[in-house]
Amino acid sequence: MTKVQRKTSSYLLVALLSWGAPAAFAEEPSQGQAPSVAPELNADSQALMAELVQQGLPQDWLKDALGQAAYTQSVLDAMEGAAERRLKWHEYRAIFLTQQRIEEGAEFIEAHAQAFARAENIYGVPAEIIAAIIGVETYYGRHKGQHRVLDSLATLAFYHPTRGSFFRGELAAFLRIAYEQDVEPGELHGSYAGAMGYPQFIPTSYQAYAVDFDDDGRRDLWDNPVDAIGSVANYFSEHGWRAGEAIYHQATGPDELSSALRQQLSFNQTSSPSVSIAQLAAHGVESVEPFDDDMLVMPLAFEFADGEIGYRLGENNFYVITRYNHSHLYAMAVTELSEAIAALHEEQR
Numbered sequence: 001m002t003k004v005q006r007k008t009s010s011y012l013l014v015a016l017l018s019w020g021a022p023a024a025f026a027e028e029p030s031q032g033q034a035p036s037v038a039p040e041l042n043a044d045s046q047a048l049m050a051e052l053v054q055q056g057l058p059q060d061w062l063k064d065a066l067g068q069a070a071y072t073q074s075v076l077d078a079m080e081g082a083a084e085r086r087l088k089w090h091e092y093r094a095i096f097l098t099q100q101r102i103e104e105g106a107e108f109i110e111a112h113a114q115a116f117a118r119a120e121n122i123y124g125v126p127a128e129i130i131a132a133i134i135g136v137e138t139y140y141g142r143h144k145g146q147h148r149v150l151d152s153l154a155t156l157a158f159y160h161p162t163r164g165s166f167f168r169g170e171l172a173a174f175l176r177i178a179y180e181q182d183v184e185p186g187e188l189h190g191s192y193a194g195a196m197g198y199p200q201f202i203p204t205s206y207q208a209y210a211v212d213f214d215d216d217g218r219r220d221l222w223d224n225p226v227d228a229i230g231s232v233a234n235y236f237s238e239h240g241w242r243a244g245e246a247i248y249h250q251a252t253g254p255d256e257l258s259s260a261l262r263q264q265l266s267f268n269q270t271s272s273p274s275v276s277i278a279q280l281a282a283h284g285v286e287s288v289e290p291f292d293d294d295m296l297v298m299p300l301a302f303e304f305a306d307g308e309i310g311y312r313l314g315e316n317n318f319y320v321i322t323r324y325n326h327s328h329l330y331a332m333a334v335t336e337l338s339e340a341i342a343a344l345h346e347e348q349r
């Protein structure tokens with residue numbers, strides 16, 4: 001389970017991916033008393049331990065696990081920084097749509113061809129989508145994060161000013177996974193927000209969607225790319241991916257888009273498709289291909305470096321990608337990366 005943590009920082013990537021997180025301002029710990037996440041020094045930690053004991057986890061194991069957790073101020077600082085990033089599409093796109101990431105995506109599919117074929121067959125999710133997710137999240141497993149997940153989640157659970165209860169749930173799921181998988185919680189690494197392994201699943205997602213895709217009896221997203229491939233496909237399938245359907249369509253629209261119209265037509269919102277082709281057409285946003293007036297889509301507007309706006313209409317599968325990360329930029333970067341990987345992979349065959 002232990003592995004040499006890479007020196008290269010995945011901090012930037014992780015920060016960018018989390019830019020949609022709500023603003024958070026870390027509390028300064030009160031003077032004179034060092035913050036601690038250990039059960040004997042922290043009532044919240046004590047309460048969580050009692051709760052997990054009731055649910056069947058051994059008290060000694062929990063005491064030992066939580067006793068190893070360290071309060072980490074940098075995790076709270078990182079959460080604060082991430083919320084403030086606001087990249088334009090062309091800036092965001094440039095990070096992920098690189099020749100190297102495309103080439104390595106095609107290689108990743110080739111290297112695990114059988115697993116990808118099986119995932120597509122069972123879950124209906126194309127190889128290039130799964131590869132693009134893993135490519136965007138961790139560069140195909142190269143940058144899985146170097147924070148001790150135990151420290152990150154314990155700090156966020158007990159000291160995050162607004163999202164403590166969310167992270168308490170993640171910490172509980174994390175401890176359960178470590179116990180069930182029989183791994184040392186202190187040895188597991190991930191993002192500063194507790195996302196783990198090739199696909200950067202947070203612990204509750206790990207519990208709900210990770211699958212043992214190579215059938216060795218363990219669900220290992222940390223070191224097993226085959227389990228990661230099956231798990232991403234399962235996540236998409238469970239969130240409503242529809243095999244064979246388009247992700248988005250091209251559209252045209254006005255040169256400028258007022259913020260009032262953006263709001264009125266729900267541009268770039270990551271709720272399910274809810275705006276009709278007719279509603280959009282009434283405001284000059286037209287699908288390039290002809291569709292029924294009552295077809296519902298997600299209107300998307302992307303800003304390019306020259307100030308032009310690119311219009312697209314997301315379908316259900318675009319919405320499903322936003323279930324992985326609630327950002328339309330993220331979903332479009334994954335989509336375009338998948339297109340580029342698929343084209344190169346096809347060319348190389």
Ligand SMILES: [Ca+2]
Nearest residue numbers: 212214216218
């Ligand atoms: Ca496995």
